[in-house]
Amino acid sequence: MSNLRTYSDDEVRAKLAELGLTEWYLEDGWIRRKYNTDGWPQT
Numbered sequence: 001m002s003n004l005r006t007y008s009d010d011e012v013r014a015k016l017a018e019l020g021l022t023e024w025y026l027e028d029g030w031i032r033r034k035y036n037t038d039g040w041p042q043t
Helices: 009-018
Strands: 024-027 030-033
Touching: 009 024
Parallel strands: none
Antiparallel strands: 024 030
């Protein structure tokens, strides 16, 4: 049996807030952050 566990959406949001990761968010099961660049050559 695996020692890995699945975290609930509320647990993920709480941990992001606790760690001060205000630019990160949970969306459709993914932890995401949006970056704005000057265009695709800069990414």
